Structures are given as C-alpha cells and as structure tokens.
Amino acid sequence: MTTSKASTTSIAAKYGTARRTVTVHVNERDVTREVSTRTTLADFLRDELGLVSVHLGCEHGECGSCTVLFDGHSVRSCLMLAVQTDGHTVETVESLAGNPAELHPIQEAFAEEQGLQCGFCTPAMVLRTKEIIETGRDRELTDAEVRHEISGILCRCTGYQNIVRAVQSAQRRCRGGGRDA
Structure with a gap:
C-alpha cells in the first residue's frame, strides 16, 4: 500500500491553524494576545508572557508541576488551552512578588x-x-x-x-x- 503525500500532510499545514484573540487577567494585569487555538495555557504563559515559573514536566497532567491558579482554583496548565482563559483570571507564582x-x-x-x-x-x-x-x-x-x-x-x-x-x-x-x- 502506498501513501500519497497529500494524506501525510498535517492538518495544520493543509488548513492552517485557527487563531483567536484572548484577554486574560494574569498576575494583576490584563493581557490581550492573539493565540493559536491549539496553544496550551502553559505554553502561552511561558512563551508569550515569559512567566517561566510554570514548569513543564510531563505535559500530560500527571506531575502537576505546571499548576497555576485559574479563577482561584489550581489547574494543570498543560491540559488547558489558552483560549479557555479568555475573560478569566490566571495567577502564577510571580503574582506573589x-x-x-x-x-x-x-x-x-x-x-x-x-x-x-x-x-x-x-x-x-x-x-x-x-x-x-x-x-x-x-x-x-x-x-x-x-x-x-x-x-x-x-x-x-x-x-x-x-x-x-x-x-x-x-x-x-x-x-x-x-x-x-
């Protein structure tokens, strides 16, 4: 059986990645960014906002090292998408400083x-x-x-x-x- 090049092309490459603008209250400040709908909250906080206290250990929700507070409740940021935070509050350990x-x-x-x-x-x-x-x-x-x-x-x-x-x-x-x- 042969596989055509078209069938091995990733969906993202074929159709593009959807993007959405989110506004989230992070560590006492409002942040508005355009993000890919596939970006995890952990990657958004680390890569977009430079909040490196959010550690990525397993990236499967098992270790908990990526825990942040979402509307006051602890969540594993590797399992949550950045677009889910639109209109909400997120705190990292930097908020304590x-x-x-x-x-x-x-x-x-x-x-x-x-x-x-x-x-x-x-x-x-x-x-x-x-x-x-x-x-x-x-x-x-x-x-x-x-x-x-x-x-x-x-x-x-x-x-x-x-x-x-x-x-x-x-x-x-x-x-x-x-x-x-």
Missing part, C-alpha cells in the same frame, strides 16, 4: 521549613498552598490532610515532610498575621 525586596509569607514558610530541594515543583506547591489558605480553612490541616491536598503535585526530591510543614507554617502566618495568601 509584590515587593521584590521581601518574600510573601508562603514563600517565607517554604524557605524556613526547607520545603524545597531542586525547586522544580515549588511554584506549583506554593500556588496550591495559596489556594488551600484562600479556601477559608479555619484550622491548621493535619499532616494527612496536607498530603491529600498536595497529592496532585509530584515531588521527587523531598519526601514531602518539609513541604507539609511549610504548608502548615504558611497557614499560621497568613491567618495569624492578617495577611492575605
């Missing part, structure tokens, strides 16, 4: 509790912690509850115990200090 001279309380907690090693999963863990705090937990989570809450993000370095302590410390800091997550 209000004053570059000081760390956000969540970042302080991760540093002091040594909740990181290689740092690849850290932006995702920090954002998941922010979501945990902002969901209005009125008490500190137990170790088991924290492990359950962060179970969608793989860390191959730490064994999680320092991350668990960092999440609990961040809860205390944000709740006790009156500071928003």
